[in-house]
Amino acid sequence: MDDLAGFLRTRRSRIDPSVLGIPTDTRRRVEGLRREEVAHLAGVSVDYYVRLEQGRATQPSEQVLDALARVLDLDDTERGHLYRLARQRRRRAPSPSGRPRDEVLRVLDLIVDAPAMIIDHRLDVSAGNRLARLLYGRQLPGLNTARHIFLDEAERGLYADWETCTLDVVGHLRLAVGKYPEDPRLAPLIGELAMGSERFRRLWARADVRARRHGRKAYRHPLVGLLELHQENFVLPDDSGMELLVLSAEAGSASEDGLRLLAALSSTEDPAVRHPDPRSRYAAAEKSD
Structure with a gap:
């Protein structure tokens, strides 16, 4: 229902490149930042970031997540959500159940x-x-x-x-x-x-x-x-x-x-x-x- 790859795609699509000093012109076809721009600003390789958005890279480090959160201008709620999505393959939270005490x-x-x-x-x-x-x-x-x-x-x-x-x-x-x-x-x-x-x-x-x-x-x-x-x-x-x-x-x-x-x-x-x-x-x- 939800995954790290989809969340990253939607977050970068809302970033205005001009705010980050990236020139734009009429030939720009993507909404928001390009993948290579996110990778460059976050200090990771383009190949690694592409694999993250394709769901082929797992368990990104805390440093990578921190850098992505900064570049994508995530608030505290979004940052926490990003970390949970990144850790899903490591540890699955059990589904709560039962009635109130x-x-x-x-x-x-x-x-x-x-x-x-x-x-x-x-x-x-x-x-x-x-x-x-x-x-x-x-x-x-x-x-x-x-x-x-x-x-x-x-x-x-x-x-x-x-x-x-x-x-x-x-x-x-x-x-x-x-x-x-x-x-x-x-x-x-x-x-x-x-x-x-x-x-x-x-x-x-x-x-x-x-x-x-x-x-x-x-x-x-x-x-x-x-x-x-x-x-x-x-x-x-x-x-x-x-x-x-x-x-x-x-x-x-x-x-x-x-x-x-x-x-x-x-x-x-x-x-x-x-x-x-x-x-x-x-x-x-x-x-x-």
Whole structure:
């Protein structure tokens, strides 16, 4: 699904040669840097770099990886991804599995004023508190947020920043396949998303990686309107590959009032009742903003 050769090709294609002092003219047919230019700037032979991009060279040294990261202007997330891809043939990370520990589920239930859920590297949600269930309008075990965002068109309006969400999802999954290349459940998920979403196919081809631990997350809820929340991801201290994700509202904000209203919904609307008719739900939310 992902490999060092493909990652190197996509990274060099985005580098502007003129920024590095390399003259360009109308005869230049490649986008970004040429292979020989990357090799020269990184201090490796052209033949060796070509073999790297063709997948014929294995186990590049730390010095070579450092030089390539510098030339290709990789950020910290991309640099880490590059190193993992280069080490895949040396040591394969086992695929995480299992359910959240009971102690973690108790902590989840203690969070009552903010939506919170347990999510793994595949973006499968294994558990959620009451506010998270109300936010998504469903029971959460069995929900995969990547499918929810890309494949469920009726639910797309829930995400006020849908396009940004798609970038985050693809970047996260790229990191996941680099870290767990032998996970038997990742390949079918990527294939399903690629078959069902043209946007996913385009974004996946870019090979961008993203590690998002915190930041703004906005929802347009059909019952309480716009919720502008702050997302924090806490990696669980075990080998499960799971994270605790908490969505909080700023104190005194309209979104805090919205969460209070959501929490006050009657128990008949709580766990598994779907949101209203998807053809009208977001139109109602627009009017309430």
